[in-house]
Amino acid sequence: MHQHGIGAWLVKRRLKSPHTVALIHGDGSTMTYGQFADATDRISAVLREWGVGRGDAVAYLGENSPEFLQVMFAAAQVGAVFVPVNTRLAAPEIAYVLADCDARVLIHDPDFAVPVVAATSTARTPHVLVTGEGAADRPGLAHLARAAAAFTDHADTTHREPAAIVYTSGTTGRPKGAVLTHGNLTWVALNCVVDYDVVSTDVALMISPLFHVASLGMGALPVILKGATMVIEKGFEPGRALAQIERHGVTMLSGVPTTYQLMADHPAWASTDLSTLTKLTCGGSAVPARILNAYEARGLSFAQGYGMTEASPGATALPATMTRVKQGSVGLPHFFTDVRITDPTGAVLPTGGVGEIEVAGPNVFPGYHGRPEATAEAFTADGWFRSGDLGHLDADGYLYISGRLKDMIISGGENIYPLELEQLLTEIDGVTSAAVIGVPDERWGEVPWAILTVREGASVDTDTVRACLDGRIARYKLPKNVVIVDELPRTASGKVRKADLRTRFGV
Structure with a gap:
């Protein structure tokens, strides 16, 4: 056998750690490697x-x-x-x-x-x-x-051959199948092992769906590569997740902000033994301050990151030790990955310049299945993947996200980055999640609207939101309208489907 792809992993795990518990599932049934x-x-x-x-x-x-x-x-x-x-x-x-x-x-x-x-x-x-x-x-x-x-x-x-086709969320039009090679999946797992310190004694609780590339590439694969143990949950229920952490001595947990908020809001939160947890990672969007506070009160802190399906998916990682020092950042490029910022002409921007985030590395996919034109459009002439996201790098090389290139709002000639607003909105008492979209306006071209979910019993309206934000951001960035909804439409990875919101509100 000259298998250099992921198909060799279990063969080698059977040789190296045949009696180690690989999977715990259902009512506690176990399966060794x-x-x-x-x-x-x-x-x-x-x-x-x-x-x-x-x-x-x-x-x-x-x-x-x-x-x-x-x-x-x-x-x-x-x-x-x-x-x-x-x-x-x-x-x-x-x-x-x-x-x-x-x-x-x-x-x-x-x-x-x-x-x-x-x-x-x-x-x-x-x-x-x-x-x-x-x-x-x-x-x-x-x-x-x-x-x-x-x-x-x-x-x-070989590492160059396709191992998986993972379909993008399809927030606009038909989803595209991102072809991930054996090399892509191997290198993203290695990035996680290096940057998140995955070890063979870890016990990882898998509560996010494996059909999503973040759970697969950055959750399951690093655990299996290291020969650690995975507790597989069919789905997510906050009370059960807390119980599983205590029952199995879970050390690793990955999720999105909503996941962590629901756990912290659960009645069993205060009484659950979380002492074994040492590695919490969060993706999808920045962790709001209220969630950071709730977990830090229990002695826990988050590693965060940024990525996309086409990067298998990890592009950057912010270690837990830097969560407060670099609050709002999604971290440094993964160990075997590079990130740069470019302007509309393709020129690389200096520190602090806001532009498109581009990613390169062995974890970046070769292209979309059956879509040569889409593949060509996705890459620069020198081989960097164009993410479609806006951001900037600070003087230390840490990445900050401004939002999607297509989501940027231009109001009266001024650029408004929705993510900046969304992060401030989630700090307002009573707001549980936020999305900002641009709405056509005869005078300004377009203006920002805030679409919010709020805690039961909370009183939040346009006037209170504008009052809370006034003085913290330029006045042209203040939401012109605030809409309260029961929930925000999301993709499987937890990202808000803004196209759905635009359609709903007649944009």
């Missing part, structure tokens, strides 16, 4: 029996589970490409993903049988298989894997 590797081999054998090989797409639709990871590694072992499907998609959207990647296999949880039937009626995926035992007339993955022949035929793969 030896058992994990053996189960994966059996699924690889099933894929081989179906003729799945190099370059074929193997799609998976399901919640977090051991089977999710087994199918991913099994696909890698036969040289196939793993395609995690967002569980929140409707049947037509699932059909689009299956057709776009030309999936040869779809493996899904039983809970998604209805949308799968509708999706595969048009996508025409040759092999559709349910996890578990299945039925007498349609055996499931577990049944077929037990009966499969021994698997020893590992594909020879």
Whole structure:
């Protein structure tokens, strides 16, 4: 075997740490690395029996589970490409993903049988298989894997070959499939090991969906690379998450600000033993001060970061020790990654200059599946990925995000960066989350509106918001209107879908 991709990882883990617990799931069931590797081999054998090989797409639709990871590694072992499907998609959207990647296999949880039937009626995926035992007339993955022949035929793969296609959130138009190579996934895992100090004795609680690249590339893969232990949760429920931390001595936890806020607001927060937690990471958006305060009161602090699907996804990391020193920053470039800021002409800007964030490194993808024009547009002539985000670097090289290039508001000729406003808005008492969009205005071209969610019983309106912000930012940046909503529309990664807000408010 000359497998240099992620398909070799479990083979090597079986040799190095066969008796170490790899996965804890469900009611506390455990799976060692030896058992994990053996189960994966059996699924690889099933894929081989179906003729799945190099370059074929193997799609998976399901919640977090051991089977999710087994199918991913099994696909890698036969040289196939793993395609995690967002569980929140409707049947037509699932059909689009299956057709776009030309999936040869779809493996899904039983809970998604209805949308799968509708999706595969048009996508025409040759092999559709349910996890578990299945039925007498349609055996499931577990049944077929037990009966499969021994698997020893590992594909020879290199770091340059595709390992996964991860579809972007599709906030505008059809989602694009970002092709992530074996090298991309290896290097992003190494970046996490270096910058987040992942060690073999860690116990990581996986509460974010694995179909999202942040959970997969920066959560599961570093843990497996180091031979640590992962507690897999099917979904997120704050009380259960707190209980699992105490029960299993969890040391690592990743989430988005909303995740951490819900845990801190839970009745069990004060009584839960959190003494084993040493590594908290947060992505999606900056951690509001109220959340920092709540966790610091328990002796906990956050590492933060910035990234995108196309970077597998990590681009920068802010260590917990710098959370207050560089508050508002998303950190320094990851160890094996570089970041620069450019103006509209492509010229690199000096320190402090706000421009487009560009990323380079072995974790950056080679392009979009079947989209040569979109791929060409995504890269500069010298090979840097154009993120579409605005930001600046300070004198120490720390990155600060200003917002999406397309979200920038130009009011009376002045640039307004929504993220600056959003961070201040979340500091107002009673505000639980905030999004700022530009709304057309006859006099100024466009003006900022604040779309907020607020704590039950809180009194927040346009006048109070403007009063709280007046004197802290230029007056032209003050929201001209404040709208209170029950919740903000979000992608699977927790990012606000501003296109939905623009549509809702007639922009």
